[in-house]
Amino acid sequence: MIRFDVITAFPELITSYCNESIIARAQKADKIKIFAHNLRNWTTDRHKVIDDKVFGGGPGMLLKVEPLFKAITELKQKAISDGFIPKVYISVASGNLFTQQKAGQIAHADENRAYIILCGHYEGFDARIMEFVDETLTVGPYVLTGGELASLIMIDAVTRLLPGVLGNESSANLETTFTLSNGKILVDEEYPQYTTPAVFTFTDEQGVEQTRRVPDILRSGHHKKIQEENNSQRVKKVLVTE
Template identity: 40%
Template sequence: MNIDIVTLFPEMVTAGFQTSIIGRAIDSGVVAIDTVNFRDFSTNKHHHVDDYPYGGGAGMLLKVEPLVAAITAAKEKQSGKRSRVILMDPSGKKFDQQTAVEFSQEEHLIFICGHYEGYDERIKDYTDDSYSIGDFVLTGGELPAMVMIDASVRLLPGVLGNEDSAIEESHSSGLLEYPQYTRPPEFDGKKVPEVLLSGHHGRIKEWRHYQALRKTYRERPDLLETYDMSPEETKWLVEIKNEQTKKEKKD
């Protein structure tokens, strides 16, 4: 996989990907991540890439010409590959795990990182998608792009040491990940659930599934609105709700 990040601050993203799992993925050749500074494509003698908005208003807008030129240059570097251009935009679709899976299957991704007050709207004619990581405002698109890249690259074969890790993580199944424990078996009076010490793989698997549903209901019930629940999970959810009701009455 090849990834290009169109940004005014290439050193910011370059430094962020030099270590840990993504750094190792780059070193092993699983992914190539490069930057394109769109200031290099400014036609202004002062290398400005922004200007005042027509009609007035606060702030400055990124100009369309240098961004389109940078996108074109990034595509030309990967001639013959299908490129998907992603615009970092607070008004874009919310990035999620399913989107990360989609991104991980692309040949070439180009992330456009904005700054200032926003973009000239015409840039959207040269992009495929607009994405956001949440309903808040950041100073630029670099951090959201890095989040999306991290979530996507770690799904590539050979990136994680244990291929099952990505399958069992929160959001991969539509539920949050079940609670996990390690040694010691007891700390400060708090014990590891007996089922995890039983060695019975079937019971452990069922317990984990139940706990994942329980945790999702308690911490992110909104995820269950679109989750396709099995009859067994429906029965479990009734138990979980009754358990919660009893706890609330007791408190």
């Protein structure tokens, strides 16, 4: 069993996403447990302050180290007493890149694992918290307003790989794959797929009527030929080059 404990100043951002669709069903079916914890629960002052100005100047506010430290300590202890091995991730724009391979490693662990994820906000964290985390996490080379989206990306990518979550296990096997090689991301792209209508008609910007048909072979019912056609339509490309 995998469990995610997300520490955030905005827990509703996590729960609103995780309480819908596939992730919600996975939780109901006990495939995964997801907890969103409000960082303010670990403050001791009346106003539940979690952030403050940066020493030495600079714009914006930083998340304070004490509530983060208390949250990590308490959630690690809770995970251990519940029989889970904890690992603490911190979301930072410059962290270790979260990949499909990583999602697979997490999803296929054979022990009970608790992933505690710290979500930054504003300008980020007091740097002293880094001593208490196991790994950094980035979802890509861009700066987000907070770590909540990064946590959700990780939770989402892992959850759909858990046995029984998608219903049709083969759908995850046929999907786009990514291989990291010499600083490049090599993509084996899923073949194009179509649904009804078999014939799609529209009027283009020049006012000319256009028709796009689903390839006949895909409607032939001939499974071997369909498989061959789909395999031939997979595209290999480089997603990112340095």
